[in-house]
Amino acid sequence: MYWLIVLAMFLWVYLLSIMQKAKWMAMYSVIGVVGLFFIIIYFSNYSMTSFLMKSAAFGAGVFGSLTGFYHISLEYSMIQIHSGFNTINLFITYECSAVIELGAFIALTSFYPFFQDTKERIHWIAIGLPYIYISNVLRLIITATIVHYFGINSLVWAHVIIGRIIFYVLTIILYYIVFTRVQILNVRVGKFKFNSGES
Amino acid sequence: MEGLLNSVASQYLFVGVWLLIPVLVEVIPTLFVYIKLLIEIIWEWILKVFSRTPSAEINTSFLPDIDVVIPVYNSEETLEACVLSVIKSTYPTNKIKITLVNNQSTDHSFKKFQEIQNKYNEAMISWLDAAQGKSKALNMAMYNTFNKYFIHVDSDGELEEHALLNMVRQFEREKGTVALTGIILTQKELIKRQKNPAIKLMDLLEYHEYSSAFLVGRNSESGSNSMFTMSGAFSGFRRSELSSTFMFSSETVGEDTHMTFQMRNKGEVRLAKDAIFFVEPLDSFDMFYRQRQRWQMGELQVIHMFEKNGDISIWKFFSNFMVRKLMLDHTFVFPRLIWFFSPAVLVAKKFSVKTLIIIYISLYLLYVFISGLFYLLAQIYLRKFKKEYHFFVRSGWVIGLMPLYKFVLSWVLLAALLNGTDQMRWRVRSLIDEISVTGQLLRNDGRRFKRFMQKIKDNLDN
Numbered sequence: 001m002y003w004l005i006v007l008a009m010f011l012w013v014y015l016l017s018i019m020q021k022a023k024w025m026a027m028y029s030v031i032g033v034v035g036l037f038f039i040i041i042y043f044s045n046y047s048m049t050s051f052l053m054k055s056a057a058f059g060a061g062v063f064g065s066l067t068g069f070y071h072i073s074l075e076y077s078m079i080q081i082h083s084g085f086n087t088i089n090l091f092i093t094y095e096c097s098a099v100i101e102l103g104a105f106i107a108l109t110s111f112y113p114f115f116q117d118t119k120e121r122i123h124w125i126a127i128g129l130p131y132i133y134i135s136n137v138l139r140l141i142i143t144a145t146i147v148h149y150f151g152i153n154s155l156v157w158a159h160v161i162i163g164r165i166i167f168y169v170l171t172i173i174l175y176y177i178v179f180t181r182v183q184i185l186n187v188r189v190g191k192f193k194f195n196s197g198e199s
Numbered sequence: 200m201e202g203l204l205n206s207v208a209s210q211y212l213f214v215g216v217w218l219l220i221p222v223l224v225e226v227i228p229t230l231f232v233y234i235k236l237l238i239e240i241i242w243e244w245i246l247k248v249f250s251r252t253p254s255a256e257i258n259t260s261f262l263p264d265i266d267v268v269i270p271v272y273n274s275e276e277t278l279e280a281c282v283l284s285v286i287k288s289t290y291p292t293n294k295i296k297i298t299l300v301n302n303q304s305t306d307h308s309f310k311k312f313q314e315i316q317n318k319y320n321e322a323m324i325s326w327l328d329a330a331q332g333k334s335k336a337l338n339m340a341m342y343n344t345f346n347k348y349f350i351h352v353d354s355d356g357e358l359e360e361h362a363l364l365n366m367v368r369q370f371e372r373e374k375g376t377v378a379l380t381g382i383i384l385t386q387k388e389l390i391k392r393q394k395n396p397a398i399k400l401m402d403l404l405e406y407h408e409y410s411s412a413f414l415v416g417r418n419s420e421s422g423s424n425s426m427f428t429m430s431g432a433f434s435g436f437r438r439s440e441l442s443s444t445f446m447f448s449s450e451t452v453g454e455d456t457h458m459t460f461q462m463r464n465k466g467e468v469r470l471a472k473d474a475i476f477f478v479e480p481l482d483s484f485d486m487f488y489r490q491r492q493r494w495q496m497g498e499l500q501v502i503h504m505f506e507k508n509g510d511i512s513i514w515k516f517f518s519n520f521m522v523r524k525l526m527l528d529h530t531f532v533f534p535r536l537i538w539f540f541s542p543a544v545l546v547a548k549k550f551s552v553k554t555l556i557i558i559y560i561s562l563y564l565l566y567v568f569i570s571g572l573f574y575l576l577a578q579i580y581l582r583k584f585k586k587e588y589h590f591f592v593r594s595g596w597v598i599g600l601m602p603l604y605k606f607v608l609s610w611v612l613l614a615a616l617l618n619g620t621d622q623m624r625w626r627v628r629s630l631i632d633e634i635s636v637t638g639q640l641l642r643n644d645g646r647r648f649k650r651f652m653q654k655i656k657d658n659l660d661n
Contacts, residue, residue: 026617
C-alpha cells in the first residue's frame with residue numbers, strides 16, 4: 001500500500017511540473033489543490049485528528065466554564081451539556097474536528113496562483129488556520145448553548161443545521177477575503193493582444 | 200428500521216447541509232426574482248385590462264433619427280444579413296444612419312460593403328476604418344456620428360424586425376433611462392440546421408441559458424438598476440449621456456461591462472424587453488471555452504478598474520451588489536472544487552455511497568426545478584414573438600439537462616479564474632491547445648524515459 005502512495009505522490013509532483021511547463025495554470029492549480037488536499041487528509045492520522053478534537057473541545061470549554069452551560073471532557077473529546085435535569089453528551093467526531101476544512105484551506109492557499117510570493121501564502125495560512133479553528137469552536141459553543149436552552153430535541157437542528165450554517169458562512173467570508181479580494185486587487189488590466197493564445 | 204432511517208437522515212443532513220448551502224444561496228434569490236417578476240407581470244396585465252385609453256398608434260413621423268453602428272471584423276459572410284435586418288426593420292429606413300466600422304479585417308468585408316451599398320441604395324450606409332479592437336471601432340463611431348440614439352449591433356447577428364422601434368420607443372417613454380440592452384438569443388434556424396448532435400444539444404442549452412439570462416436575470420437587475428453587463432452584441436445609448444463617458448475601454452476585454460458601469464453612474468440602465476437580437480450559436484466546445492473565459496476575465500478586470508478603496512470589502516455585502524456577485528461567481532467556486540472531490544474522503548471514512556448518490560440526485564432535481572421556473576417565466580415574455588415562442592416551448596425538454604450544462608460551465612469558469620494570471624489576450628488559449636501542449640510534453644518525456652530504459656538495458660546486456 002505504501003509504495004502505491006509514494007508512486008501516487010511522485011506522479012502528482014511530475015504532473016505539476018508538466019502543467020507548469022505547459023503554462024496551464026488552471027490545471028496546475030486544480031491538480032495541486034486536490035493532490036495536496038488528499039495528502040493532508042491521508043496523513044492526518046488518528047493522533048492529529050484526536051489533537052484537533054481535543055483542541056476544539058478545549059476552546060469550547062472556556063465558554064462552558066464561564067457560563068456553566070456545559071462541561072467538557074478532554075479525554076473523550078466530549079461536551080456534557082446541562083439542560084434542565086438532563087445531561088446530554090455531545091461527542092466531537094472526525095467531522096467536527098474541522099480537519100477537512102483545515103486541509104482544504106491549506107491546499108487552496110498553497111496552490112492559489114494570485115499570491116505575490118511565499119510570504120503572502122504563509123501570511124494567509126497563519127491567519128486562516130486560527131480563524132477556521134475559532135469558527136469551529138464558535139459553532140460548538142452555539143450548538144451547546146442551543147441544546148442547553150432547548151433540550152435534546154434541538155440537538156439535530158442545532159448541531160447539523162445551525163452550527164454548520166454558521167461555520168460555512170464564516171468559512172465563505174474567509175475565502176472571499178483571501179481568494180476573491182486578493183485576485184480582484186491584483187488583476188492585470190491594460191493593453192491586450194489580439195492574436196491567439198497558442199504558444 | 201427506524202434506527203436505519205434516522206442514521207440515513209442524519210448522514211443526509213451532515214453532507215446535505217454542506218452541499219445545500221451554496222444551492223440555497225442561488226435558490227432563495229432565484230425564487231425571489233421569480234416572484235418579483237411574476238408580480239410585475241400580473242400588475243402590468245391588470246393595468247392593461249383596466250386601462251380605458253386605447254393603445255396609441257405609432258406615429259413614425261415623430262421618431263428621432265438614430266445611429267446604428269456595426270463593428271466589422273472579417274464579417275463578409277454575415278454582414279449582408281445583419282445590415283439587411285436593420286434596413287428591413289419596422290423603424291423608418293430614412294431615420295437610420297448605418298455606420299460600418301472596420302477594425303483591421305483581412306477578408307473582403309469592404310467589397311461586401313460596396314455590394315450592399317449598391318444593392319440597398321435607399322439606406323444611408325457609411326464605412327469607417329479604425330485600429331484593431333471592438334472598443335476602438337465603437338469609439339471611432341462615437342466621434343463620427345451624432346444622432347439622438349447610438350445603437351450598436353454585432354455583425355454576425357440579425358435584429359428582430361421590431362427591435363429598433365421597440366428600443367427607441369422605450370427610450371422615448373423612459374426619460375431617466377440612459378442605456379438599454381436588447382435581448383440576445385441564438386438563431387434557431389442555425390440550431391435546427393446543425394448536423395452534429397452533440398453541438399446541437401449544446402446550442403439548445405445555450406439558447407435556453409441566454410433566454411433565462413436576459414428575460415429573467417437582466418430583467419430583474421434592470422428593475423433595481425444593478426445590471427452588471429449590457430450585451431456587447433446589441434445595446435443602445437442616449438447620445439447626451441454616452442458623450443460624457445470615458446468612452447469604450449481598450450484596457451479590458453470586457454469593454455461592454457466597463458461601459459455598463461459608466462452608464463449606471465449616469466442613470467438607469469435597463470433591459471429593452473421587446474427588442475431581440477439573434478446571434479450565431481456556438482459551433483464547437485472550444486468556442487464556448489474561449490468565449491466564457493474572456494467574459495469571466497472581463498468581469499474581474501472591470502471590477503478591479505472600478506474598485507475604489509474598500510468598495511469590495513466584505514462589510515459591503517448587503518449594500519454593494521458587486522460583492523454578492525463576486526461571492527457567487529468567484530468565492531463559491533473554491534468550496535465547490537473541494538466538495539467535488541471530498542466525497543472520496545467521506546466514502547473512505549465509511550460514509551454511505553447510497554446516501555451520497557441520493558444527495559446528488561436531489562441536488563440535480565432541485566437545479567432542474569429552478570431552471571424549470573425560469574423556463575415558465577421566459578415563456579410569458581416570449582409569447583408575443585410567435586415563432587420564437589413555439590421553438591422555445593418545443594425545445595424545453597433540454598431543461599432536464601441544464602444542471603449538467605451549468606456543471607460544465609462552472610469548470611470552465613474555474614479554468615478562467617485560475618488561468619487569468621497572464622492572459623492579456625482577446626483570444627485566449629483553447630482547451631485543445633492546452634491539451635496538445637501538455638500532450639506534447641508528456642510524449643517527449645515518454646520518449647526520453649524509453650531511451651533511458653533502453654540505455655539501462657543495453658548496459659546490463661553488455
